[in-house]
Amino acid sequence: FLDAASSVGMIFQDQRLTTWDGSSATQLTIETPHGSKQVMLVAQVPFSSDRKRMSVICEVDGELMCITKGADSVMGPLCDGSLAEASLQQIEAYAKMGLRTLVVAWKPISPEFLASWKPKMEVARSSPIEDRPEKMAACALQLEHTLSLTGISGIEDRLQEGVPAAMSTLKAMGIRIWVLTGDKVETAVEIAKACHLLTESMTVVTVVNATSVVNAKEMLREARTQAQGLSQVAFVFDGGSMKFVADDEEGQELLFHIGIASKVCICCRLAPQQKRRLVELVRSKDESRITLAVGDGANDVPMIQGAHVGIGVRGKEGNQSVQASDVAISQFRFLVPLLLCHGRRAYRRVATFLCYYIYKHVVLAVGDMCWAHQSEFAGQIAYPEWVASCYAAFFTSLPVIVVLVFDRDIPDRMVYAHPELYHAGQQRIHFNTRIFATWILSGVWHGCIVWLIPNLAVGASGPGSDPYWNQDWWVASIVSFTLVVIFVDLRLWLIALNKFSIWTWLGLLSSPALYIVALVVLGHTYLGEVMQPQIQGVPWDVFQHPEAISALFLTPLMMLLDALFYCLLLYLRPSPLDEVRRSLKSSRVSPPPNDRLEGPPPSPPA
Numbered sequence: 001f002l003d004a005a006s007s008v009g010m011i012f013q014d015q016r017l018t019t020w021d022g023s024s025a026t027q028l029t030i031e032t033p034h035g036s037k038q039v040m041l042v043a044q045v046p047f048s049s050d051r052k053r054m055s056v057i058c059e060v061d062g063e064l065m066c067i068t069k070g071a072d073s074v075m076g077p078l079c080d081g082s083l084a085e086a087s088l089q090q091i092e093a094y095a096k097m098g099l100r101t102l103v104v105a106w107k108p109i110s111p112e113f114l115a116s117w118k119p120k121m122e123v124a125r126s127s128p129i130e131d132r133p134e135k136m137a138a139c140a141l142q143l144e145h146t147l148s149l150t151g152i153s154g155i156e157d158r159l160q161e162g163v164p165a166a167m168s169t170l171k172a173m174g175i176r177i178w179v180l181t182g183d184k185v186e187t188a189v190e191i192a193k194a195c196h197l198l199t200e201s202m203t204v205v206t207v208v209n210a211t212s213v214v215n216a217k218e219m220l221r222e223a224r225t226q227a228q229g230l231s232q233v234a235f236v237f238d239g240g241s242m243k244f245v246a247d248d249e250e251g252q253e254l255l256f257h258i259g260i261a262s263k264v265c266i267c268c269r270l271a272p273q274q275k276r277r278l279v280e281l282v283r284s285k286d287e288s289r290i291t292l293a294v295g296d297g298a299n300d301v302p303m304i305q306g307a308h309v310g311i312g313v314r315g316k317e318g319n320q321s322v323q324a325s326d327v328a329i330s331q332f333r334f335l336v337p338l339l340l341c342h343g344r345r346a347y348r349r350v351a352t353f354l355c356y357y358i359y360k361h362v363v364l365a366v367g368d369m370c371w372a373h374q375s376e377f378a379g380q381i382a383y384p385e386w387v388a389s390c391y392a393a394f395f396t397s398l399p400v401i402v403v404l405v406f407d408r409d410i411p412d413r414m415v416y417a418h419p420e421l422y423h424a425g426q427q428r429i430h431f432n433t434r435i436f437a438t439w440i441l442s443g444v445w446h447g448c449i450v451w452l453i454p455n456l457a458v459g460a461s462g463p464g465s466d467p468y469w470n471q472d473w474w475v476a477s478i479v480s481f482t483l484v485v486i487f488v489d490l491r492l493w494l495i496a497l498n499k500f501s502i503w504t505w506l507g508l509l510s511s512p513a514l515y516i517v518a519l520v521v522l523g524h525t526y527l528g529e530v531m532q533p534q535i536q537g538v539p540w541d542v543f544q545h546p547e548a549i550s551a552l553f554l555t556p557l558m559m560l561l562d563a564l565f566y567c568l569l570l571y572l573r574p575s576p577l578d579e580v581r582r583s584l585k586s587s588r589v590s591p592p593p594n595d596r597l598e599g600p601p602p603s604p605p606a
Contacts (some may be wrong), residue, residue: 095186101153105147162333366447404509
């Protein structure tokens with residue numbers, strides 16, 4: 001607005017706080033072709049999503065006037081005689097050009113009206129927050145009526161660079177996109193076409209301007225019939241129809257099923273709370289779906305808060321959406337690397353971490369369970385207490401963190417060329433009942449092997465009691481615990497993506513290194529005599545038992561069965577990521593030199 005006004009000679013110069021008629025006011029200085037002019041802003045009715053307009057009362061050359069701007073749907077009834085046909089045609093023409101339209105109107109007011117109205121507005125502003133909006137809206141209605149049309153504005157909401165390419169990539173990733181906006185239907189449709197969300201091959205199904213609950217449901221039924229049997233459907237819906245079906249169970253079901261059956265949903269003329277209702281509708285009707293809301297303004301805050309994940313885009317519309325979001329980005333196109341690179345890798349890491357963490361504790365627990373049955377539940381422990389206590393925190397936690405953090409699958413540029421890799425999360429490839437059961441069964445199998453083979457090979461009957469400890473039994477126990485550490489490390493190495501990277505080996509070698517230090521301290525120092533007297537001298541005695549040495553070095557060969565199974569699985573049932581990695585290795589494609597997480601190359605602005 002300021003740039004447009006400046007182009008015709010109306011230049012905003014300055015504003016400062018002052019007083020007017022005993023109350024605070026804002027004085028604006030505007031340079032016009034006829035000289036400098038002072039405008040006193042004496043009162044303001046702020047914009048709200050329900051009112052869809054705002055008003056100011058100002059004094060110009062000693063005269064008071066009310067100036068109101070807002071959406072055409074609410075400004076028409078407020079204007080004296082509503083909007084003329086020519087004005088409506090111009091608004092529609094602007095909307096079809098993809099411009100955001102506003103209607104500006106005014107009327108003169110008397111000092112007597114202002115003197116009686118202003119105290120009422122102050123009372124409404126200071127009322128309890130529960131009913132403050134209603135009271136302020138009621139007070140504003142006393143002012144905003146019988147207005148005279150001043151003009152119509154059309155503002156270009158220019159797309160950021162890279163938005164069309166990002167939209168195409170998101171659709172290729174299998175993400176279903178709903179556009180929830182307060183714009184007119186024509187404006188939203190044109191913007192959807194500009195960002196390649198709406199294509200010529202799509203069949204557009206429209207439900208707008210419903211007049212009642214019955215009418216809205218009938219239109220939804222007709223839309224569902226039109227969409228049946230079609231794969232490329234775009235559904236256009238408006239807030240006026242939404243208010244009729246929002247509280248109707250059948251209407252909600254129809255709206256949900258049409259939305260899910262469509263490739264694209266464009267919901268226009270929505271209030272902020274209606275945006276949230278739509279997000280909550282999807283969450284309540286299908287709890288297996290994950291919703292993500294992206295917004296850049298205060299009107300998007302309810303929607304962001306209602307979704308599973310909220311992303312705020314920093315922009316010129318303030319920071320409210322960023323403050324309410326889970327993640328903030330500076331441009332919309334960065335949504336692609338956020339999801340396709342960071343999100344996809346994070347899903348695999350978290351899923352693998354959870355499965356592995358439970359697996360390694362199952363391996364340890366199975367040994368105790370086996371010994372409990374062997375000892376007829378005598379209440380004796382299978383492993384030394386202090387060694388077992390260090391297992392989770394020191395011996396096995398660091399390797400999985402290091403390996404998963406530094407694991408790299410394929411370069412980012414290759415990821416952008418294969419957006420179908422994102423389907424791994426949607427299809428729950430890395431975390432499902434079958435995967436979890438496989439990890440648990442693997443833990444039981446490994447736990448039985450590492451306990452029974454050393455225990456039966458050494459042949460000790462029990463741990464003994466203080467001071468007559470059964471040294472052979474504790475030798476078998478230490479060998480078994482050592483095998484636990486070896487097996488869980490080898491299992492982690494099998495699932496690592498970069499099996500021969502320096503970080504993988506540093507992470508894996510940290511586990512036996514810390515374990516050896518703990519054995520030396522507990523088995524051959526005075527501190528060990530105090531903390532764990534049962535295993536004094538046992539670590540060295542392990543190498544005096546041929547049976548223990550054989551069990552220690554031969555039992556890990558059983559992991560060859562796991563390796564064989566894992567190789568067969570990769571060969572017979574490779575995941576999309578495995579196939580891309582395999583093609584990358586076979587073609588010996590080197591990653592581009594500029595492998596930065598900056599999203600796909602930006603497309604020209606629409």
